[in-house]
Amino acid sequence: MATTETNAPKLNAHKYQEPQPIQPARPNGRWSGYRHLLWARILELKREPEVVFWVFIFPLLLAAGLGIAFRDKPADITSVVVIDGPGAQKTLAMLEYPNKNSSAHSPVRATVLDRDAALKAFHFGKFDLAIESNPDGSYTYYYDPARPESVLSRAEIDAALQSAAGRKDALSTFAQSSSEPGSRYIDFLIPGLLGMNLMNSGMWGVGFALVEMRQRKLLKRFVATPMRRSDFLLALTSSRLVLMVIEVGLLLGFGVLVFHMRVQGSILSIILLATLGAVAFGGVGLLTACRAQKIETVSGLINLVMMPMWIFSGVFFSYDRFPAIAHPFIKALPLTALNDALRATILEGATLGSQSGRLLVLAVWGGVSFVLALRWFRWT
Amino acid sequence: MGSPIECTNLRKTYDGKVEAVRGLSLRIEAAECFGLLGPNGAGKTTTIEILEGLLAPTSGEVRIFGHTWADNPRQLREWLGISLQETRLSEKLTVRETIELFASFYREPCSIAGILEELQLTEKADAWVGKLSGGQKQRLAVATALVGNPRILFLDEPTTGLDPQSRRQLWDIVRVFQKKGGTILLTTHYMDEAERLCDRLAIVDHGQIIAEGTPSDLIDRLGGHHVVEFQVSKNGNTDNDNLDNDNLDNDDLDRWRSLPSVESVRREDSTVCLSVREPHLTIPALLDAVTNHGHQLEHLSTRQASLEDVFVQLTGRHLRED
Numbered sequence: 001m002a003t004t005e006t007n008a009p010k011l012n013a014h015k016y017q018e019p020q021p022i023q024p025a026r027p028n029g030r031w032s033g034y035r036h037l038l039w040a041r042i043l044e045l046k047r048e049p050e051v052v053f054w055v056f057i058f059p060l061l062l063a064a065g066l067g068i069a070f071r072d073k074p075a076d077i078t079s080v081v082v083i084d085g086p087g088a089q090k091t092l093a094m095l096e097y098p099n100k101n102s103s104a105h106s107p108v109r110a111t112v113l114d115r116d117a118a119l120k121a122f123h124f125g126k127f128d129l130a131i132e133s134n135p136d137g138s139y140t141y142y143y144d145p146a147r148p149e150s151v152l153s154r155a156e157i158d159a160a161l162q163s164a165a166g167r168k169d170a171l172s173t174f175a176q177s178s179s180e181p182g183s184r185y186i187d188f189l190i191p192g193l194l195g196m197n198l199m200n201s202g203m204w205g206v207g208f209a210l211v212e213m214r215q216r217k218l219l220k221r222f223v224a225t226p227m228r229r230s231d232f233l234l235a236l237t238s239s240r241l242v243l244m245v246i247e248v249g250l251l252l253g254f255g256v257l258v259f260h261m262r263v264q265g266s267i268l269s270i271i272l273l274a275t276l277g278a279v280a281f282g283g284v285g286l287l288t289a290c291r292a293q294k295i296e297t298v299s300g301l302i303n304l305v306m307m308p309m310w311i312f313s314g315v316f317f318s319y320d321r322f323p324a325i326a327h328p329f330i331k332a333l334p335l336t337a338l339n340d341a342l343r344a345t346i347l348e349g350a351t352l353g354s355q356s357g358r359l360l361v362l363a364v365w366g367g368v369s370f371v372l373a374l375r376w377f378r379w380t
Numbered sequence: 381m382g383s384p385i386e387c388t389n390l391r392k393t394y395d396g397k398v399e400a401v402r403g404l405s406l407r408i409e410a411a412e413c414f415g416l417l418g419p420n421g422a423g424k425t426t427t428i429e430i431l432e433g434l435l436a437p438t439s440g441e442v443r444i445f446g447h448t449w450a451d452n453p454r455q456l457r458e459w460l461g462i463s464l465q466e467t468r469l470s471e472k473l474t475v476r477e478t479i480e481l482f483a484s485f486y487r488e489p490c491s492i493a494g495i496l497e498e499l500q501l502t503e504k505a506d507a508w509v510g511k512l513s514g515g516q517k518q519r520l521a522v523a524t525a526l527v528g529n530p531r532i533l534f535l536d537e538p539t540t541g542l543d544p545q546s547r548r549q550l551w552d553i554v555r556v557f558q559k560k561g562g563t564i565l566l567t568t569h570y571m572d573e574a575e576r577l578c579d580r581l582a583i584v585d586h587g588q589i590i591a592e593g594t595p596s597d598l599i600d601r602l603g604g605h606h607v608v609e610f611q612v613s614k615n616g617n618t619d620n621d622n623l624d625n626d627n628l629d630n631d632d633l634d635r636w637r638s639l640p641s642v643e644s645v646r647r648e649d650s651t652v653c654l655s656v657r658e659p660h661l662t663i664p665a666l667l668d669a670v671t672n673h674g675h676q677l678e679h680l681s682t683r684q685a686s687l688e689d690v691f692v693q694l695t696g697r698h699l700r701e702d
Contacts, residue, residue, distance in 0.1 A: 027487055027488045028483070028484055028485075028486060028487055028488070028489065032484040032485075033484045033485045035484070036480060036481045036484035036485075037481065037484075040470065040473055040477060040481045043472070043473060043477065044470055044472050044473060047472040047508075048472060216467065216468035216469075217464055217466065217467045217468065218467060218468065218469065218470065220434060220464060220467070221462070221464055221467040221469075221524075222485075223434070224432060224433075224434060224457070224460070224462040224464065225457060225462075225482060225485040225486070225528065226454050226457035226458050226485050226486055226487070226528070227485040380434060380435075
């Protein structure tokens with residue numbers, strides 16, 4: 001009630017007072033609409049906590065989780081059990097021997113247990129190998145041929161014991177450790193996550209956002225102004241590019257800092273590639289959303305479009321696991337092209353020029369989608 | 381330059397079946413506030429969206445200042461300020477950011493501070509749109525329409541769902557725009573809004589204009605400026621059991637119509653409504669007639685005729701019936 005009273009004089013003032021003409025501000029230039037649309041979109045994204053989580057935090061969590069789960073075991077420790085008996089201590093001493101003077105063998109962790117406990121623990125997979133020294137000075141190995149680490153362990157332990165017993169190698173060999181950054185699962189994973197993230201944010205950020213605005217009749221309100229329609233679509237797409245640079249930086253930075261990943265290719269190539277990817281998926285997102293009137297409809301469509309690429313395009317595992325006959329189709333998917341190109345650039349330092357096929361696939365997907373989307377686009 | 385808005389013989393058919401607009405012609409003069417009044421589903425929104433160039437008519441022609449939408453849509457858009465029915469602006473932008481965004485689309489927009497002041501949104505300039513009240517949201521919607529310095533303002537149901545104070549605030553904004561020489565086309569299903577705000581009105585029903593003129597013209601056309609409403613009971617029973625009403629109805633209505641100064645009669649449930657030129661002649665005669673027929677008067681009231689009465693007379697329905 002109080003507001004009624006305070007506002008009433010103002011209202012009446014309008015009636016009796018000659019209205020003040022509103023001063024025109026300075027005229028707007030060609031790109032004023034685009035700049036404001038872009039800025040408004042970025043502000044909206046920034047103020048949407050879900051966006052920050054799904055675009056920035058979630059990929060990092062995924063990378064961290066998978067990177068830890070599939071990390072390489074530290075230097076493949078061979079874990080063996082020595083069955084307690086008269087020769088057990090001697091055996092232990094012999095196993096110590098190669099560790100001191102050779103890098104050829106993996107470190108061995110040996111435990112002494114009585115016979116029953118040792119064999120039981122071995123059968124449960126706690127140890128890779130059980131060793132029993134026989135009274136005649138010979139050894140019996142208990143190993144499981146179905147377990148690769150057990151087979152490996154048998155060979156390693158045998159070599160260790162033989163050389164400790166004085167066997168001389170007929171050849172001198174040198175081994176170079178190759179568990180270097182660049183060939184680990186996390187190295188495979190991060191470029192794949194980058195590609196998937198570009199796809200996700202392109203599809204949801206462009207496609208979903210569009211339908212949401214259409215449903216809110218905001219698109220219709222915009223086209224009721226002199227706004228250039230191309231400016232609007234351009235702003236929507238380029239707002240993704242701003243996010244993309246941050247996404248790529250975060251994910252790569254995370255890989256480098258936490259998993260000591262090595263980025264071989266140039267940052268410029270990676271950014272150009274990510275830009276092409278973001279624009280291509282922006283186009284696909286636009287096409288997916290060009291007619292849909294409801295959020296529910298477009299959510300289904302987006303999932304339908306993305307599902308095959310999650311599975312086939314080599315995000316989490318190589319598409320080489322699929323039959324060779326399917327490879328041409330898989331390689332024609334935009335996410336496959338993007339992932340392959342990102343891996344080649346980041347991990348192998350390949351130049352963009354050497355990957356024209358993949359770039360072409362991306363460009364065609366993006367370009368054709370854009371053209372079709374614009375033709376079929378529904379503003380109201 | 382032609383009149384701000386002119387359309388001839390507009391038709392809009394959806395899916396080849398539903399005829400939302402059926403041959404509608406209008407001419408709105410400069411600095412006029414013109415209202416399309418009609419019930420929900422009458423075709424008001426379809427009509428206004430065709431005029432705004434947001435929908436293509438199935439047939440018919442629209443001219444804005446003499447130009448068609450095909451001529452130079454961008455120039456026409458510069459001249460138009462539009463507030464759609466239920467647009468949900470981005471909730472996480474502030475009022476100022478929203479107005480700035482819309483201003484950026486026009487070649488020569490108003491100053492943002494001026495618009496905020498005029499629409500009494502200065503205090504809320506830095507509040508998120510999602511936090512505004514219904515009235516403030518609606519003022520913001522009108523602000524986005526006014527920020528481009530338009531010559532014509534289109535308002536589709538601008539005050540639906542607003543509280544009385546917010547409605548009056550919006551009416552004031554419309555009047556200020558009109559005083560500056562702006563032309564307004566609004567749709568509404570509120571009679572009071574149409575009567576107070578509009579210079580001229582078209583009453584729309586089933587996609588057609590069924591009456592057009594100034595509010596007082598339209599009321600004049602009813603014949604009487606006053607409405608007398610009453611209920612009678614026969615032999616002590618209120619006349620609303622329907623057993624033999626139908627037989628009596630026509631006789632009754634004829635009897636009431638023959639009273640002095642009565643222009644027309646209609647019945648709503650148990651109430652009889654007379655459109656009357658001079659109530660002081662009608663009412664004594666009415667009282668006599670009731671007594672002579674052995675009826676009892678249960679209720680009697682008189683009021684000024686409104687557009688609602690015009691609408692009911694023209695269509696037999698109320699505006700707000702859903």
